[in-house]
Amino acid sequence: MERNWAGNRVYAAERILRPRTPDEVCEMVAATARIKPLGTRHCFNDIADFEGGAQIDISGLATSMEIDSAASTVTVGGATRYGELAPVLHAEGFALANLASLPHCTIAGSVATGTHGSGRRNQGLASAVSRIELVTADGQLRAYTRGDRDFAGVVVNVGALGVVTRLDLDLVPAFEVRQNVFDGLPWDALLTRFDDIQDAAYSVSAFTNWANDTVDQVWLKSVGEPRTDLFGARPAHGPRHPAHAAGVPADNCTEQLGVPGPWHERLPHFRLGFTPSTGDELQSEYFVPYRHAAEAFEALRELGPRIAPLVLCSEIRTIAGDDLWLSPAHGGDRVALHFTWHPRQDEVEALLPAIEERLAPFGVRAHWGKLFHHSPTDEAWPALGRFRELRNRLDPNGAFRSPYVTRNIG
Ligand SMILES: Cc1cc2nc3c(=O)[nH]c(=O)nc-3n(C[C@H](O)[C@H](O)[C@H](O)COP(=O)(O)OP(=O)(O)OC[C@H]3O[C@@H](n4cnc5c(N)ncnc54)[C@H](O)[C@@H]3O)c2cc1C
Incomplete structure (x- = not known):
């Protein structure tokens, strides 16, 4: 039985095609009526699956x-x-x-x-x-x-x-990056000084369970001199895992404590040779316009008592806007609200509609590869119709139209 990385999904595709040459990719795609590409399987839903069809894994092609x-x-x-x-x-x-x-x-x-x-x-x-x-x-x-x-x-x-x-x-x-973690940021600081906190480093992540009195941690990934203070948070004196508050050790995390190092050994939270995150988990992530950050945080804090028992950690990040039609940041800067859940799928899926309803007034979008409840709407994704038209032109007979694609694209 083939599964995704998290193990929460047994793939319903009947077989995996493994081409060895670019020509074989063309031949296999042309000859297969129902097909879906497969990567390293790190998605949490059926996006890489095709019930009754084939998956195609191109990792056997010579890479250059x-x-x-x-x-x-x-x-x-x-x-x-x-x-x-x-x-x-x-x-x-x-x-x-x-x-x-x-x-x-x-x-x-x-x-x-x-x-x-x-x-x-x-x-x-x-x-x-x-x-x-x-x-x-x-x-x-x-x-x-x-x-x-x-x-x-x-x-x-x-x-x-x-x-x-x-x-x-x-x-x-x-470029070089230094990673510094701060513990215990007052919520009020995140709500009122969000711009300043985002400007505090090249890449900023805040971790919370939405119920604790303070924001558990803030990770600053700095290019140049790092900050030594952060609006009332305390510099961490030891390495941290994003789920530190849930007792997870930092063994698989990239180096912290301000030690300078190459960009690729600091920008990811997790090291390549190790299982990333905790390995025994589910994930969801939602995106709202940057200008609604504080309102979205308040909405999720109201759900804190329901979220906290199910979450290992939740991460707040930001993304600059772009023009890619199905990008979560299409059309403007976004705040990303990520959840690493305990592997209790039924309970998580029961909670997602409440989270999505709280975030709906802000035009919420969901991460395509993580667990979500409501299918994307043309209102929240203004270029979805253009994408559908492009899809219909490139795939008129629906070879790539898996159940996920039908449900979420149309
Ligand atoms: C521990 C963990 C941490 C994560 N952290 C982040 C994060 O920081 N930020 C974030 O945004 N996401 C994050 N994710 C989600 C993850 O990065 C994405 O889901 C990503 O798509 C996974 O890539 P994959 O190679 O595993 O693709 P798969 O899960 O195998 O497939 C994903 C999609 O890509 C398509 N695809 C794969 N290969 C091809 C191809 N050759 N041609 C066309 N389509 C293809 C598939 O059809 C499917 O639609 C995380 C996931 C995990 C498990």
Whole structure:
């Protein structure tokens, strides 16, 4: 039985196709009526599944990483994981502008779901894509370059348009980051000084269970001199796991305590060689416009007594806006409200509608790859209709129209 990383989903697809060459990808896609690409399986819902159909795993294709120093770009295979790419870039003096909390996922899978890190001025990982190649339902390899008519629709694609085989990513010069954790930020500070706290570092994450009297921790990932104070929070004297308040040790976390290090060894919370997060968990994440941050925090604190017993930790991050149609930050900056749940799926699923209803007045969007209840609406996702039209053009017979895609895209 094939399962996702969290083990909460037994895949209902009948088989996994494993092409060894780009030509085989084209042949297999053209010959398969119901098909869905599969990455490293880190999603928590059925986004990578196709009941009664096939999944296609392209990790067997030969991968190459070609850096174009003059253009500051790298060309990578879709199945390459961020954690494999990053040290190669660093050795050549380059970096990606940001990374997610874990380096374990494929680039194609992360880009397909609008995966993000944190930082008020940092866009999601898909914004680094400048060119993308995918095999569409007819078995043809198509390429889209930034500026092409449909480019902004193709990049964040929930695996509904084809199999992404190669991507070009924008690079920046390599940089050093220091990671400092602060304990016990007064809630009032987060509510009234949110801009200042976001400006306190390159990437900022706050962790809470929504019920404690203070915000449990704030992680600052600083480029340059780190701050030594943070609005009444106390500098942590030892390493922390995001779920420190729930008693989880920091063994799998990237180095903290202000020790400078390469970007790729500090921007993710978790180290590549270890199980990320806790491993025995579920996740959900919601996005609201940045300007509604304080109201959204108040709404979730009202649900604190119901959230706290189910959550290992909850993380508040920010994402700079972009123009990618299905990106959670499409059209403007967002605050990301993430939940790492205990693996009690029935109870978590019973609570999600209440969370979504509280956040609905702010035009809430859900992370495509995590647990959510209400299907996306055209109101919250203004480019969903354009994406549907693009999907209908590229996949007229519904080869990639899995139950998830039908439910959430149409
Ligand atoms: C411990 C943990 C921490 C996480 N932290 C973050 C975080 O910090 N930020 C965040 O935003 N998310 C986070 N996530 C969620 C995760 O990054 C995303 O769900 C990501 O999509 C997983 O990539 P994957 O390779 O595992 O893809 P899968 O789960 O295998 O697939 C995801 C989607 O990508 C599509 N896909 C995969 N490969 C291809 C391809 N070659 N071509 C076309 N489509 C493809 C699939 O069809 C599916 O729709 C976390 C998840 C875990 C388990």
